[in-house]
Amino acid sequence: MAKLTSLFQISIWLLAERVSCGSIAAWWNSRGPSFIMQDDDTGGIRYSLCNGNHTPIFPDDKTLAAPFYNFIPKNKTSLAASGWTDSETAWASIFYMDNNDEIVNALLKCDWNTGHWINTGEYVTSGGSPKVSPTSALSVVLLGSVDGYRLYYNDLEGSLHQIGYTTATSWAYYGLVSNDKTSSQAIGTTFSKKNITVVRPRDDNNIGVSRLYSDNLWHLSTFPAPLAGSNATNITQSSNLAPNTTAANFTLPSWSGSASALAVSIDSAYTRSVFYIGGDRAIHQVGNKNYAWSVFEQTSATAWPLADTAGGAIGIANAFGNDALRLYYVSNGSVVEANGDGGTWSDATVLATFNASQAAGSTTSGAAGNTTAEGAGAGGEGLSDGAKVGISVGVTLGVIAVAGMGVTVWFLRYRQRKLDEKNAAAGGEGPALVAGAVSPGSAYVGTSDKTVGSRDDGYAAVPQGYNGQNVYAQQAYSPQQGAEGYVYPQQGQDGAWVYGGANGEYNAQQQQQYYYQQQQQQHPHELAEPERPAELMGEGHYKEVP
Template sequence: MARSAHEGWHLRHWAAFLSLPAPSLCGSMAAWWTDLGPSFVLQNASTGLLTYSLCHSNNTPIYPQDPPIALRTTYAPKNGTSLAATGWYDRIGSTWASVFYQNNNDDIVNAVYKCDNRTGLYEPQDSNVISDRSGTPNPHTNTGLSVTLLGEQEGYRVFYHDRAKALQSLQFKATDGWSYGDPVSGNTNRSSMEIHSMFSGVRNVTVVTPRDAKNMETARLNVDSTYFIETFPTPLRGGLNNTSASNRTSFPYDSSATPSFELEAWDGDPKAIGIAIDTDLTRHIFYIGTDRAVHWIAAFVSARVEGGFRAQAGQNTEVWPLADEPNSDFTIASHIESSSIRLYYVSGGRIIETKYRDGNWDSATPVETSNTTVIIEEGAGTGNTGLTTGAKAGIGVGVSVGALLIGAAAAAFWILRGKKATSPDEETTTAVDTAAAAGPPMSQAGSQDATSFRADVARTGSGLNGDKWDAEVKDTPITPPPRELESPKTASELPEANDRNELPTKHHVPELP
């Protein structure tokens, strides 16, 4: 019996995986948080394929290995590409993922996927090269990548290195589509190409990168749309315009300053760096050092004033097992509202998860390979009884109108055909199954613009409190979620009154000094 093209694709790629221990071949990684909890994607260092955790797992990622599953891509990712990803959970109960990588031409590609809640597999919706927009500096051949999801109006910011190693940005706005954003840091003296970024409300974005064998660099978005450049432990020389507007390629240190601490086991060349921001607006930075241990730095806020970054106490190996390699790759997912942080990296040949919540670290556990916490019904919501107003941001994702119309037409055709061919008792089941199986096909690859379809994304899992959002927005009150899902819970239907809210406005959360 002939197999479908879809089945054939999976069989070919599963065969490539069967003899490969995927975690030990782990390349770059990326993670994000939605209302279902964290998810991650990683590149298999041998095949170059982008494998991922099941998209319908609840609270804890499930990463199949027998066999692994891989994203279907229009543009093949280059082996060794940096990865960035974000995602959201929409108001009709669908999980979406937006993944960024470099292809073999060194272009930056954005691929958008929608979850099939029955199987846990992502189905491709759209894929575009986004670094070909007018005025965009060419990406470095080994650029780092990071993405931050700001909300419905402000959309995405994607951070990357240009050919000179200066830090640049691309942006997607619902009204304009993809375009070149702004320069972030003109510094070209960098020891490594890793990037990570985090958004904490009101366009307050921090981007962190390695600087050299003793220091890191942060670029923080100001209310005037420029980025303020800082380094630590050694500060930059004062009296200079250390911002993205300075048009300089070098930012000298303050040679008279004595660093208050040292970056332990740091040589300036990690395979990854990560940042998370909690409810109190504390900025947490992580890296895995030359000693294979996780290291943690934080800048705490007191009376609305942020102190400088300081090294934090390490954890024992039950909490932070040693990574399998020095300077090991890892990925981080965080949830602002619950101050939850998850770290994922390879230890003992397996991907492990370590959790920070309520101010404490839990012992690390291996990421499960079989799914015991899935959404049972298509269109189901989260296990939470509701969401804070601030969790309901939206974003246009650039899915082709044509693709959705074709998908809808196909679904309708098969539903009608199924009704004619089945008995009354079988009609409902057959219609649901065939409609889901006939999901929207890939659109033609091409430029993404302001006319692209805007998916109704109700919830990003950003965790921003309601008082950080536009006070003019009216919404039906709903019960806030617990700080953390302590055990798997059956998903519930989304309230029908969950309309999207506007992006937060700057008069609610002032910029930190």
């Protein structure tokens, strides 16, 4: 009987749907959190239902994936995402890398009846920027309806770069963020107003931080060990960036510098936190409070259950205005949600695969049926040992057969979905893109008056905001040689950005020149407007962007 029991347990395991997770990205809109993840087995971008409320519903169906037509996500791509709601539905703006290692933005619209995402267009955003590392992480912030997106990535040499999109311009390269070294490709970001913080693993002891200040330069720091010297910025050569190891007053727990993802949050008290999965598979939190970084106390194992993979993927949905904070990662084969709303961590939950409230009747019926079956079993003393063995064998073989059928059905559905995507791409089906499209353009329409923290009176039809590219190009990246040998990007007579060889270490490997010719287009009307008040003075005692 022991062998039969073991065989039965194996057959049950075959039926269980364990999540095979690559990158995870999450965001918060007025209805609550949403997330996407790439399935390592299928390569599809799976998602929580877009018509959920407060808690994501994650169907147990690997074939339910976001549709792509012109630029298919490559396997092992990083993911970044933001989202909002308007008066009609929910929207998601997701970023990934295609098989040409270009960064692509897909704008998804929610079908409120089914909870499925509809692809309204895909747009290459990295054209003309320094070449993206094939293994780069991606991280994005949506600053608001006027200031748009800022997207961060690593280049071939490991330097951190920024591209952006505003309502006044299309996608543009905004320049170098950090030339400091990095020990893995992970990138995490958070912001309040235009005060942006970007973090990366620096080495096996430290995390690197880049912050945008009002002088339009990125100011660099590290923790636990601070950088030697002072006032390091994005124009400082990497050879002049080194932590002062003797000044570290704490150590990062279970940190090796190889984490594949960093999750960054900010609360209403302006405390910034960095979350990562350590080598011990546990969640760890390091925070900056009163301008000093420190390790925060680890919460209970029920609130932060162990992850399946050391240094694995983790996503975060954070709403500054109401202190909402959710972490998403894989534990025991399932996607779990760790809830830290209001600064208090409750027990983590495995994401529901369906809306339980809509299936309450069937659940009750099933429970009654189980009770009845157990009662009948208790009175089955007349069954012989041979009959019991026969039943056990029959059930086991039946379960194995069902499992085999399930695998076959899944494979056929997955193959058909891939064929449909291939045919759609070849035949030009799906959302039509204008020639040379490099940004979402007029897809962003309507008044985002139901977005978290949005103003009651909505937004002007044609927002009047600063030209993000000009601000960065003329002030932070003016065409002149830097004090430490770095040559800034220069704008040619045709308006193209030219990245020539530099005297500094940044271009030591002689990257080829890259050009960007800004594409003007119809202005979009609206983006979401996450309302985040200006921060206090930050590290280095520089006044930050208001």
